[in-house]
Amino acid sequence: MSQQTKYKRTAWLLASVVIVAVIALLFFSLPKQASSSSGGLPIIHLAGGNVGAPSPFGSISPGSSTHSDLIFDGLLENDENGVVPWLAKSWEISPDGLTYVFHLRNRVRWHDGQPFSAQDVAFTFNFFRTYPQPRNELMVDAHYIVENAEALDDTTVRLTVDGASSIYLAKIGSVNIIPRHIWEGVKDPLKVPPEKASIGTGPFRFTAFSSQHGTYRLDAFPGFWGPKAVVAAVEWIPVGDQVLAFESGTIDLISVGPDLAARYRGNPEFKISEGHNHSGCRLVFNLRQRPELKDKTIRQAFAYGTNREEMVEKLARGAGAVGSAGSIPADHPFYNPKAAPYPFDLDKARQLLAERTFTFDILARNNMDEIKVAELMKITLAKIGITLNVRSLDGKTRNQILHTGKYDLALYKSGFGGDPDYLRTSYGAPKTEKGLGGNTVGYYNDTLYHLGRQSLRELDTAKRRVILNQMQEVVAEEVPQLILYTIIENYVYRPARFNGWRFRSDRLRNTSDMYKLSFLEDWKG
Amino acid sequence: MHIAEYALTLCLILLVNFGLPRMMPGDPFLNAEDDLDQPFAANLTTEQVAYFRAYYGLDKPLSQQFIGYFCGLLHGDMGYSIQFKESVRNMIFSRLPWTLFMVLASLLLSCLLGSWLGCISALHRTGSLDKALYTGMVLFSELPSFVVGLVLLFVFSVQLRWFPMGGGLSPFVPPGNPLSWLADAVHHAVLPVLALTVSRLSGFYLLARNSMMTVLSKDYVRTAWAKGLGAQRVLWGHALRNAMLPIITRVFLSLGGLFGGAVLVENVFAYPGLGALMGTAVGNRDYVLLQGVFLFMSFLVLSMNALADVLCRKLDPRLA
Numbered sequence A: 001m002s003q004q005t006k007y008k009r010t011a012w013l014l015a016s017v018v019i020v021a022v023i024a025l026l027f028f029s030l031p032k033q034a035s036s037s038s039g040g041l042p043i044i045h046l047a048g049g050n051v052g053a054p055s056p057f058g059s060i061s062p063g064s065s066t067h068s069d070l071i072f073d074g075l076l077e078n079d080e081n082g083v084v085p086w087l088a089k090s091w092e093i094s095p096d097g098l099t100y101v102f103h104l105r106n107r108v109r110w111h112d113g114q115p116f117s118a119q120d121v122a123f124t125f126n127f128f129r130t131y132p133q134p135r136n137e138l139m140v141d142a143h144y145i146v147e148n149a150e151a152l153d154d155t156t157v158r159l160t161v162d163g164a165s166s167i168y169l170a171k172i173g174s175v176n177i178i179p180r181h182i183w184e185g186v187k188d189p190l191k192v193p194p195e196k197a198s199i200g201t202g203p204f205r206f207t208a209f210s211s212q213h214g215t216y217r218l219d220a221f222p223g224f225w226g227p228k229a230v231v232a233a234v235e236w237i238p239v240g241d242q243v244l245a246f247e248s249g250t251i252d253l254i255s256v257g258p259d260l261a262a263r264y265r266g267n268p269e270f271k272i273s274e275g276h277n278h279s280g281c282r283l284v285f286n287l288r289q290r291p292e293l294k295d296k297t298i299r300q301a302f303a304y305g306t307n308r309e310e311m312v313e314k315l316a317r318g319a320g321a322v323g324s325a326g327s328i329p330a331d332h333p334f335y336n337p338k339a340a341p342y343p344f345d346l347d348k349a350r351q352l353l354a355e356r357t358f359t360f361d362i363l364a365r366n367n368m369d370e371i372k373v374a375e376l377m378k379i380t381l382a383k384i385g386i387t388l389n390v391r392s393l394d395g396k397t398r399n400q401i402l403h404t405g406k407y408d409l410a411l412y413k414s415g416f417g418g419d420p421d422y423l424r425t426s427y428g429a430p431k432t433e434k435g436l437g438g439n440t441v442g443y444y445n446d447t448l449y450h451l452g453r454q455s456l457r458e459l460d461t462a463k464r465r466v467i468l469n470q471m472q473e474v475v476a477e478e479v480p481q482l483i484l485y486t487i488i489e490n491y492v493y494r495p496a497r498f499n500g501w502r503f504r505s506d507r508l509r510n511t512s513d514m515y516k517l518s519f520l521e522d523w524k525g
Numbered sequence B: 001m002h003i004a005e006y007a008l009t010l011c012l013i014l015l016v017n018f019g020l021p022r023m024m025p026g027d028p029f030l031n032a033e034d035d036l037d038q039p040f041a042a043n044l045t046t047e048q049v050a051y052f053r054a055y056y057g058l059d060k061p062l063s064q065q066f067i068g069y070f071c072g073l074l075h076g077d078m079g080y081s082i083q084f085k086e087s088v089r090n091m092i093f094s095r096l097p098w099t100l101f102m103v104l105a106s107l108l109l110s111c112l113l114g115s116w117l118g119c120i121s122a123l124h125r126t127g128s129l130d131k132a133l134y135t136g137m138v139l140f141s142e143l144p145s146f147v148v149g150l151v152l153l154f155v156f157s158v159q160l161r162w163f164p165m166g167g168g169l170s171p172f173v174p175p176g177n178p179l180s181w182l183a184d185a186v187h188h189a190v191l192p193v194l195a196l197t198v199s200r201l202s203g204f205y206l207l208a209r210n211s212m213m214t215v216l217s218k219d220y221v222r223t224a225w226a227k228g229l230g231a232q233r234v235l236w237g238h239a240l241r242n243a244m245l246p247i248i249t250r251v252f253l254s255l256g257g258l259f260g261g262a263v264l265v266e267n268v269f270a271y272p273g274l275g276a277l278m279g280t281a282v283g284n285r286d287y288v289l290l291q292g293v294f295l296f297m298s299f300l301v302l303s304m305n306a307l308a309d310v311l312c313r314k315l316d317p318r319l320a
Helices: A003-029 A068-071 A118-132 A166-174 A242-247 A259-264 A296-305 A308-314 A346-355 A368-382 A395-402 A422-427 A446-457 A461-478 B002-023 B046-055 B062-074 B088-123 B128-141 B145-159 B178-216 B220-226 B232-269 B274-284 B288-314
Strands: A042-045 A076-078 A083-085 A089-091 A097-102 A148-151 A156-162 A204-210 A213-222 A235-237 A253-255 A279-285 A320-322 A358-365 A386-393 A409-414 A481-487 A490-493
Touching: A068 A204, A068 A213, A068 B088, A068 B232, A076 A166, A076 A358, A076 B274, A083 A089, A083 A166, A089 A118, A118 A148, A148 A320, A166 A242, A204 A235, A235 A320, A242 A253, A242 B145, A253 A259, A259 A490, A279 A296, A279 A368, A296 A346, A296 A386, A296 A395, A296 A481, A308 A320, A308 A358, A308 A368, A358 A368, A358 A395, A358 B002, A368 A409, A386 A395, A395 A409, A395 B274, A409 B288, A422 A446, A422 A461, A422 B274, A446 A461, B002 B046, B002 B062, B002 B288, B088 B128, B088 B178, B088 B232, B088 B274, B088 B288, B128 B178, B145 B178, B178 B232, B220 B232, B232 B274
Parallel strands: A042 A235, A358 A386, A358 A409
Antiparallel strands: A076 A083, A089 A097, A097 A156, A148 A156, A204 A213, A213 A235, A253 A490, A279 A409, A279 A481, A320 A481
């Protein structure tokens, strides 16, 4: 062996030793993995991702308030069945429905130790009037509903609203109350740092947030006024694939579609939440662009000529339902079973069209679900003389077209849970020019408009139910929009790890979602 | 001359970066009911949209917006992201090290490994080793990086549990010693780097193989063989230096593109890089963030081109 070869060999050997040593050194320097419990209580791990700072103005998306909802409290809390007392232990509404007096709890403290008072509540409602939040609970028909908010004493606050309404209590109750001592004098709420902006009275306090890594940690607040937390902390951590992360035990909860749910069903290690049919896909007609759609028989022909059972079977994979004719889903407390459905019936559709033929453009978002819906509709409607041209565009381009009203038909997904005031905003609005808020461009129905106004202003629930029932029957007859199908989305978790999950469904979110009461002891108010 | 060219290109880029996002159809404030991942609710009133538009300075005429943007840049101010409500400069510079580390490490690995395999293939160009390598690499080149990433994630994170499920660092670990931080960062980067390396490998392999085959047929290589030099000496000492030119150029040119290519891998591993940020900025029409990210990437591509120019001249005096 030559001298040079010997040197080479030694060099290779040395390099290998150094590489192995570096790897070993790094391996032994690895930090300890995050623990899954603290003080006997579990630490819950959820899939992270940056949705903005957990503060009233920091949230990036209106649909992702889970973090700030744990930090902040509203006057009332919504559980699965309706409102329950929260920061307000009781309330009175004047007979004319214009004044709300809330009696607040004593001995409530902010996370920074300052005492909470009625001044904070009054301040919150006045502040949000000047500085609108990205998510707008207090806007109804483009008006801020709270005209005046004043503290009568330390634990009593009086709000005056712009009109009597059955939906205002829940809206007012859901607003997260912010501390006056932090926000008073703030002129640019978007620039308040999360350490200050995330001080609330809620059961969890802000501990860590990294927008870059999409991580959040909220720890149980020992000074919380209400029910005890049953978890030590909630952590949102970055995971690439949620299903893989759940399988490996990295996260504790995932939302699954029907195919995946089958994997966990029947396995005692997992539990699947009972989902609601409260989100779905709808077809929107543009009556201004295509005046022939003002003839309701054509819209009814769409309803008869669209095979919605096929959509449930092929797209929702059986875990869903044909959209209800009156828009309110069958498992919603305000559902009216008398709203006549439209079974798939091509003969009936042809009869309604009476040999007329039409060609429409249908606008879909460029996701597979909506494109498939459009294509399925195209196939069956072609048989009754309606030709569809599918236009699929990215979300923002689609929105601009919805806004300018330059479309014939559009598909989009929305929620049908929560308060059914959406019957009014979608079908009972005065003639509208844009289709972003779920309404039908160019559609006006006098009966629905007046019933909608009545339902908004009726304070008696039984009377309101009668009005909403009537509205559903008119909607079923009129078909101002066609609710195609709704889907059930389930959550899967390991009960041995944490069994307290509670889910509720609301209008804003497209799915039912886990919420604050999941992490607290049972609470009857 | 070259400096003037680069300056002109930079000016054009500034204009395009400013204009292009605004020319795209769509508007950051126009949302529909199903836009739950968007910064603003669908039910904003016209006045509220006007308030937010004015807040981000989008109500001013375009010329004024451009002047503001340009003056801001001169002060190092890249604006405030509409979606994330954070300073764009901070967002870019906090994510840059992660992407840079991932991209450079994978580029280095794929370049070294790909070139080495390419050279071996070229040396055995008629043999079965070349055929096997060539077929394998062509098959590899068809694998999208996110598929490779998912397979790696499934095998090494779920099954073997050797690596974390995602992210750049272990969350909520109190700052310890720098070595432990480094170990954690490397531990999180292994799979993303591997996925990106695998997806880039065949490109370098094919280029090196092709380039090496051309060089190996040259007269001076035949002379080297005739002199009785060993295969190692001929290959690494004589041929490689000449075959390296296109490889070096490719390394630098692919640097700009790698940020785009890193998007999918960043998504699979929830890696805190720039690529994923750019994706969401486009989806949300976050003009301010788009301007910032595009500008930064253009600047990077330009400087890489300049660097490739200089290096190629050094390597091949004929180009000077």
